[in-house]
Amino acid sequence: MTKQRWLGTVLVLTACGGGTGAPAAEPASSSSGAVRSFMQAVADSNIDRMASLWGTAAGPASKTRQPPDYQRRVTIMQAYLRNQSFRITSDVPQPDESRRALQVEIKRNTCTWSVPFVAIKAANGTWLVTQVDLAAAGNPARPCDEEGAAADSAP
Secondary structure, three states, rough: HHHHHHHHHHHHHHHOOOOOOOOOOOEEEOOOOOOHHHHHHOOOOHHHHHHHEEEEOOOEHHHHOOOOOHHHHHHHHHHHHHEEEEEEEEEOOOOOOEEEEEEEEEEEEEEEEEEEEEEEOOOOOOOOOOEHHHHOOOOOOOOOOOOEEOOOOOO
């Protein structure tokens, strides 16, 4: 092997491996922060990031590996929650201080959906999305004339 070819091989191997990969997900310090980060991961089609922001008081699904089919569930959530824009319209404390109910308005094509979320404070003090009412997000493959959707009046 020539010196140039060897150097090229070393450079390719260095570029392809040995790195630490994507940076670890930053934990959310608030319920709305968890939902915003989760929805940004939806927009980025970042299933791993979504799994690090969705879970139970025991921790994120990406760490607890619970439920056993969490990757499939997160992928389904990503399909239903894809949107052109979103905004959190409410963030209400629940009787249990470690839970908050949030409403998230998502716009997809000419549809506007109000989707209930529940965030939970994990044992380590960070916030995770724990429930999403996907039925309220409508079927992403159908037009907005479904029950529950509001069609935008703008052309």
